[in-house]
Amino acid sequence: MNVAEFDASKYAGLALVGDARATLERLTALVAGWSVDEEYRSEVATLNRQWDEEVERLYSLGHGPLPAQSEVIGAVNQASAPEDVVVCAAGAMPGDLHKLWRTRDRKGYHVEYGYSCMGYEIPGGLGVKLAAPEREVYVLIGDGSYLMLPSEIVTAVQEGIKLTIVIVDNHGFNSIGALSRSLGTDGFGTQYRYRRNGSLGVDSEAEPAPALPLDLAQNAESLGAQVVRCASVDELKAGLEQARLARETVVLTIEVDRYEAVPGYDSWWDVPVAEVSSVDSVRAARAAYEEARGPS
Numbered sequence: 001m002n003v004a005e006f007d008a009s010k011y012a013g014l015a016l017v018g019d020a021r022a023t024l025e026r027l028t029a030l031v032a033g034w035s036v037d038e039e040y041r042s043e044v045a046t047l048n049r050q051w052d053e054e055v056e057r058l059y060s061l062g063h064g065p066l067p068a069q070s071e072v073i074g075a076v077n078q079a080s081a082p083e084d085v086v087v088c089a090a091g092a093m094p095g096d097l098h099k100l101w102r103t104r105d106r107k108g109y110h111v112e113y114g115y116s117c118m119g120y121e122i123p124g125g126l127g128v129k130l131a132a133p134e135r136e137v138y139v140l141i142g143d144g145s146y147l148m149l150p151s152e153i154v155t156a157v158q159e160g161i162k163l164t165i166v167i168v169d170n171h172g173f174n175s176i177g178a179l180s181r182s183l184g185t186d187g188f189g190t191q192y193r194y195r196r197n198g199s200l201g202v203d204s205e206a207e208p209a210p211a212l213p214l215d216l217a218q219n220a221e222s223l224g225a226q227v228v229r230c231a232s233v234d235e236l237k238a239g240l241e242q243a244r245l246a247r248e249t250v251v252l253t254i255e256v257d258r259y260e261a262v263p264g265y266d267s268w269w270d271v272p273v274a275e276v277s278s279v280d281s282v283r284a285a286r287a288a289y290e291e292a293r294g295p296s
Contacts, residue, residue, distance in 0.1 A: 055100050058262060067233045068260040069093070072168055073100050075233055076138055079240035084136040085110055085128050089120035091142040092175040093168065096262045107132070119148030125163045126152055136244065139165040143192075143216055144173045150219060156249040157224035164243045165225070165251045166236075167216050170258035177203065178261060183273050184285035220251035230254040268292055 018026075036044075059074025061067070073096060080086065082104035088094050089112040103109045110128055112120055125139040146167050156163050177190035187203035196209040221227040226248055228239035236254050243250035270293070273286040 055102070058100060061260075063257060063260050066255050066257040066260075069096055069168055069170075069174075069256045070100060070260075070262050071233045072166065072236065072254060072256060073097060073140070075236050075240065076140060076166055077102055079237065079244070080108075080136065080138055082108065083134075084108060084138060085132065086138045086140060087111070087121055087125040087128055088140045089124065090116040090118040090145045090175075091173070092178065092261065093140055093142055095175075097140070099262055099265075107135075118145040121145060122149060122156075122163070122165060123152045125165070126156055126161055129161050129163060137163050139163055141165065141167055142174060143167060143169045143171065143214070146216060150223060153220060153223040153225050153249060153251070161249065162247055163249045164240070165220070165249065166240075167220070167251060167253045169216060169253055169255045171211060171214075171255075172258065174258045177258065179269070179271060182269075182285065183271065184277070184279060184282035186281065217251070217253040220253070225249045225251040228252045 035041075055074075058068070058070035059077070061071055063071065069092065073093075076086070077100075084105075085108050086097065086101060087110045088097055094111050094113055094116070097109075097111055098113075101109060110124065112124070121139050121141040125137050129135075129137045153165070155161070172191035174190075177187040180187045180190060181203065185202075189200035191201065191203070191208070192212040192214055193201050193209040194212065201208055217227045217229050226243075226246060228242060228250065230236040230239050230252055231254075233254075236252060239250075239252045243252065273289045274282055275286060277283055277286070
């Protein structure tokens with residue numbers, strides 16, 4: 001049977017099970033000599049070029065006073081070699097990496113999506129480095145995820161395992177804050193601030209409570225890592241060059257603007273909004289949700 005003779009309708013609704021290798025070998029034989037037409041090939045090339053231009057734009061925003069997370073991703077991508085590995089797991093970062101990271105090696109992208117496991121990144125990076133000691137491993141991690149499990153820096157130092165860890169600090173929970181705002185609940189409790197009047201605060205407060213005195217760079221240093229504090233993307237780039245020459249684990253910290261997000265590009269996260277609320281912003285979010293869902 002060749003591709004032209006294959007009738008998919010005969011197999012609709014069936015679960016086809018087979019040995020992975022044997023199935024792939026069979027499929028390879030079935031599609032031998034087949035290719036898409038020139039019009040489709042041209043369209044894909046155009047879309048690829050347009051997307052590459054968008055990635056470059058987000059890498060080079062020059063946003064201020066704090067940089068955008070996309071600029072940090074761009075700096076790390078440009079500093080890494082094709083065979084190096086990026087590791088990430090939770091927060092806004094996996095989605096941004098999915099859109100923006102330019103992977104140049106089939107083993108160069110190690111990102112956990114299934115359960116958004118906060119704290120996986122540093123121990124996961126250790127595992128990657130043990131499996132591939134010849135590759136540089138870049139752990140990209142938000143401040144919220146870092147606080148879940150920074151202790152494996154001690155293991156890296158103890159065992160002489162070199163990681164380059166970039167902590168992207170937005171002083172809170174960026175991903176869930178954006179989700180909260182999209183549901184009309186104003187980022188409630190997603191910034192690292194003191195509790196005041198029984199509340200953890202919302203994003204729109206004109207006079208928010210004082211920020212918590214967290215110093216993630218100092219924390220990483222206390223665990224034995226070499227630390228580079230970066231006040232700008234240019235300083236991050238210089239720090240990444242320095243880290244590449246190091247033989248021990250290096251932690252680079254940089255603050256970013258939590259509100260300067262990578263666009264969604266018409267993608268949509270189907271999270272239901274409360275049907276009944278006395279809060280105007282929640283009712284507006286529910287109306288937007290129903291419009292996005294369309295007729296049931």
